[in-house]
Amino acid sequence: MGILIRIVVNAFAIWIVTLIPALEVTVVPFAPGEVWQVILTFLIVGAIFALVNLLIGTVLRVLTFPIYIITLGFFSLIVNGFLLWLTAWLTHWWNWGLRVDSFWWGVVAALVITIINWVAGIFLRPKHRRA
Template sequence: MQLLIRLIINGVAIWLAAAWVDKIDIISPSDQGTGAKIVVVLVVAAVFTVVNALVKPIVKLLSLPLVIVTVGLFLLVINALMLWLTAEITEAFSDYGLRVEGFWAAVLGGIIVSIVNWVLGILVPDGDD
């Protein structure tokens, strides 16, 4: 159940980033309606979750000196790269998915996704209580 909640939170965060940033789009079949767009958002959120679980720790470890020198600001670049990598993966395997056009759009989208994940993570209980 916890995994499903995290997946929905990631989906909401990515959907808000696509809604607020001009150069981030969610590409879905337009003739299928809202249900198809929700499925595409959930698939993108699943890919984003896998990328964050597998790739992000390795990138953070390898870039630890840069994170230390920049007092953590390089983590924004890492978040942007994870969002950009998610877009590249989803676009490579199908006609639908996430499209990020440019590095600065990825940085702004990464900031939005991080903030939304943080806020919704606080509002939704862990289940450890």
């Protein structure tokens, strides 16, 4: 159940990022681009981003742990931007998917996605009560 929530939250966060006109991040939906195709495109891109984050992101975070320590965690912005850029690269082979114009716009978009995921995590995590 947790992975489905993560995919939906990622899709929502990517949708919010595409609404910000200053960021050069877009999603090209399936043809003909009706509402359900757009929603399905966001969900698939959210799933790909979740898988990239889970598989490659975990390895990158372990390998770059000393850099995280030295930069007090700011290197996570670069790693998250790279993962978003990698998601865009993986989906560019089709005529639909995520498009990020430059790596640095991907870093800014990843920061916005991280903030949205953090806020959603506050509300969607189960509350554990101590007796």
